[in-house]
Amino acid sequence: MTTIALDAMGGDHGVAVTVPAALAVLTRAPGVNLILVGQRDPISAELNRRHAQESPRLRVHPASEVVGMDEPPAQALRGKKDSSMRVAIDLVKQGTAQAAVSAGNTGALMATARFVLKTLPGIDRPAIITSLPTMRGHVHALDLGANVDCSPEQLLQFAIMGSILVAAIEGKARPRVGLLNVGEEDIKGNEVVKKTHELLRASALNYCGYVEGDEIYTGDMDVIVCDGFVGNVMLKTSEGLARMITHFIKEEFKRNMLTKLAALVSLPVLSAFRRRVDPRRYNGATLIGLNGTVIKSHGGADTLAFENAVRVAIAEANNQVPERIGRELAAMQAQAAVAS
């Protein structure tokens, strides 16, 4: 039985999103128990409003404090030891839950998760990884914002972790790994990227070389590696552009009576299209590199989006991603010790 701890208070909408998402997960994932972590009153009120109640599969675990969306991570970490975010992660640490999900502020979540769970041996710093749609399936990209400056060694660690995650979750034996770079310069890339390229070539990973930004969405790679600054810009730019394109399509279909008629006729097509690029279906980023699974949901997630983040948590818990990463890193270090 897999148990997931949900930070019920996190995100822009708190219990109004986390509680109905939890109820939806209970229906759709029979083998999963959930723990709603947070202030008992608002959680109970929300459960009542939805004619639901606590049960062995849906427990409420009290936590008196809430981390604000703009609260500095250090303050959240030191000052709010009974926050819903912190207690949810504590439950993972204690082994009561196999993963925690929070829509709370990323900085505080990362700081708390690192403090409570610690990074895996051989990992300098955790990274943020998520799945993105491509022309043929999807791709996992990391780091998406946890580390603005990365050493080649860290980028190699990201590649290893991303590779193990994809292998574990999708059953791909040798995920294709690409290193994000630019193609405009004489001697491509900066020093860090060039050094990382050498490390990746010398590794046992299925490293496929440099990829440029336009190759992220082709589906030719399973894992894209980059530093957190570049990855965050890439992710946010994509979100902004998708929003603009959707906006343009809407505008064009609303232009006059004739185009409105066309929209009506095209409704099933447009809905199918929207489902396909719906960012909510890709909600749920993993804080990877920790002794435990912690999933970050978008702060503004609605029920469907938060439910998806919980699904990501379930998949990673069921596939014991942190344990696998730990084992493979230990094996690699043992090998390196023998070789040297």
Added chain:
Amino acid sequence: MTTIALDAMGGDHGVAVTVPAALAVLTRAPGVNLILVGQRDPISAELNRRHAQESPRLRVHPASEVVGMDEPPAQALRGKKDSSMRVAIDLVKQGTAQAAVSAGNTGALMATARFVLKTLPGIDRPAIITSLPTMRGHVHALDLGANVDCSPEQLLQFAIMGSILVAAIEGKARPRVGLLNVGEEDIKGNEVVKKTHELLRASALNYCGYVEGDEIYTGDMDVIVCDGFVGNVMLKTSEGLARMITHFIKEEFKRNMLTKLAALVSLPVLSAFRRRVDPRRYNGATLIGLNGTVIKSHGGADTLAFENAVRVAIAEANNQVPERIGRELAAMQAQAAVAS
């Protein structure tokens, strides 16, 4: 009278694109003369094929060599002194043309332009700037790949140049400048970005602070500043994502008879949409920071796209962008000298 020198041989399609694009420009821009630079035979053959000929408005200037699309910049610069790319830029240097346009390889074009035209006083290195569509108009972003590592001082120079370009071309008195950053970290951004933020705040520019990737396309800024690595990833990611979304829309409309009918009804809407995000309409990036105007077209540009790059060249030549940047930099330096 404005004269533009076209590298007729550059790009994936050479004269098959540059010559018809030149003919289209001549029709649509009465105040402009063009010089087709390259090998006389293929240019003449292409002109003949299109029942066109040399005229005072459309001269052919011979250049015997062609820079390959994958040719190392140093080799192109040293080994091909009579390349169409080089001669087109020489014509700008001599004052025969007010701008050069090439679809040839970016590295070689940048190296040649720097060597022949030199950077403006006060500018360490040129950058690549282009216009991108937004929800409400468009935005200019730089650097898009010329400089993978940038100092805060260089990023400030980019901001100044971008600001002057937008002011000159669009008549905006005080273009809004945003600095691309990430929002996930406790203390946002890396050291270079933070230092740049301080420099921009202390500058006379209309600096509006940090922007994240998803704010590029909202239209809230006129100029977005970032280093060439991040800018290149941002640009290419956008291209790749736009391609994927267009592909998805097509696929959904082709699914069955009913959706094909919907596509037929929606044809005018879809065409209007496609025009709006058509990357060809945004073709033409400026190598900014030089003593002269050089425009880089996409290598794979078709006639419409190359024609657009020529339009960018005309606008910048008519508005004397390099001269303005030079004047404003000199004024700033004089002011700084007085202040210190």
